[in-house]
Amino acid sequence: MNFDPTDDRRMLADSISRYLADNYGWEHRLKIAYEAPFHDPQKWAEMSELGVLFALADESAGGFGGAGFDIYTVFSELGRALCPEPVLPALMAAKLLAAAGEDLTPLLSGKTRYAVAIGELSAPYDLDEIETEASGDTLSGRKSVVYGAHGADTFLVAARNGDTIGLYAVAADAARLTTYGLIDGGSAAELFLEDTPARCILSDAAAAFADAQDAGALALCAEAVGAMDTCKDTLLDYLKTRKQFGKAIGSFQVLQHRMVDLTIEIEQARSITILAASRMGTPEQSRTVSMAKNLIGRVAKQIAEESIQMHGGIAMTWEYPASHYAKRLIMIDHQLGDTDYHLQRVMAANQAA
């Protein structure tokens, strides 16, 4: 039993953390997060050189990582700095392309950007419920809130193909898109497929999509843990410096005990995410990821809301970074399955026995 990261992962975490601190300052972050194209190609290339993308795939696919704890390492650091770059779609695309036996080099080197289109308006999380259909070499349907779509080169799309769900590659210039910015930074798009040309790269891809969704959910959990750590540091610092009634507000027990509770919940959130990372690639993967995503959903909401409340008015302002952390922590629950969705998956496992 050992909860220390390996030396390699510690070095990776340090280099991502240092890079983002030195090169992705807060003002720059705000600009990228909230203004088109919601992406900085130069920083993307530099992050790729650091290994941010190579860490997401295993050696057989041309990367140097790909395990649960690699995902945990990368996304915790991205979350700590609230980095808005679309790394999550890259992770999910890497999983899908590897499952299909495709060449990952263009993705891992940062040259080609992919967006993954699974969810639909009436089936935001559940692969089994999607309606988009393949007919020959074309797709028809609508994919909703496709993250990282803006500026993506290729879409990896889930579509019905008779009794199976297939994985299709759609060139960006072949698709009709409506892109928009997101309330917590970054962008997404509606993807309208109207007899759109597509290349089937894996005809029975349900398992591959489930695996990519699990990996993505784990990444979101890790991102939330990193963001919560920063959120807590900021709040604690504020409690020590902000004075009211002639003393630091951190001297009031009503805030002290709430701060302790937040600290405990963050450790619980970290623990369940570590557990989920450790179970990737095992038969327990999906159930444990759902446990993690459910707890993260609950804790992230508590941290976000308490951070705003305990700060007071300042955390209601755009100017104060904690407000943006709070937004991200809340909106993570809207990606790849929310608290209720994942609780139902855990319930289903209990009811099956």
Added chain:
Amino acid sequence: MDLNFSAEELAFQNDVRAFLADKLPREFADKVRANKELDKAELERWHAILNERGWLAVTWPVEYGGTGWSPVQRHIFEEECCRANAPRIVPFGLHMLGPVLIKFGTKEQCDAILPRILDGRDWWCQGYSEPGAGSDLASLKTAAVRDGDHYVVNGQKTWTTLGQHANKIFCLVRTSKEGKPQQGISFVLVDLDTPGIEMRPIKLIEGGYEVNEVFFTDVRVPLANLVGEENMGWTIAKYLLTHERTNIAGVGFSVQALEQLKSLARQERRNGKRLMDNPLFAARLSEIEIDLEAMKITNLRMLSDAQKNGAPGPESSMLKIKGTVIRQTINDLARRALGPAAAPFPSEDLENAALAPADHMHNAAEYFNNRKISIFGGSNEIQRNILTKAALGLS
């Protein structure tokens, strides 16, 4: 990161399992599973079985007859004991006084007292809290005044768990009124046969008797029964709080309770369906299961730190706060799962009436009794005060 036990630890786990399968009396496990109390003779018999194997004093070094186990080994042992529904080791002599004597006592005290704890000749109980000194323990008033080669003790202790079985008590007493309240406290050992001591049982919320009041009137205690130096009792009390927090999260108990709850939810039927298939109940159960899964890892993370640093940090207060709340929530669901059948006082007549599954007759009593776990050993509010200072640096 590696969440698995080492090969040696797994081998140890197998030894513990084999021992429990072989030596734990079935009737004890049946009682523990059903949340029934074990009587004094049964608890003593279990201690003797463990002592025979050399596994009674899990926190003591080998030279004093302890196991010398690492924190991880202790954890594995506790986990397996919970899984097997073994009775809990009575902690006062073994987990509390023993380590205090080994750290602060004289060699004579260790030699005279520790063997009697191991072989069961002495049953110790604890005299810390007083009617006017609960969370504010340092304000305790029970006084020990020197008179020749004795202290004369006057005052009242309370919440003395299983005092009715004990022949000895270790107490925090006031030996000085100078300086801060913490600076005038001493740790003394008292023979319960000494004239002037009266023990009265306190009936608890669910109707059981496990705690007592202890009254001291001109009780003469030899000066040799002082542990450590006079007026350093607070240091000893704090040592106990930070060092002897094995299983403070109660994860093993919660794991066992959750397994029983799941089994109950699959047996109980409501309107032709299993309770487990009621989405509201299944959601509550699954949510607490998730909290417990996280707690298991939080517990292991802190254990791993303790293994590295020699002692758990103030973070162990987190385990107590969250661990007790999780356990209480499971108790709450186990009570609710029975519906009206949770209401009767447990009795043997009712067991024959099969009102509720036999192992669950005590669910309501257990729920009420376990409201104590977020109060004793430093209430969860006191734990938050500790964390405020030690983990957050707020004052």
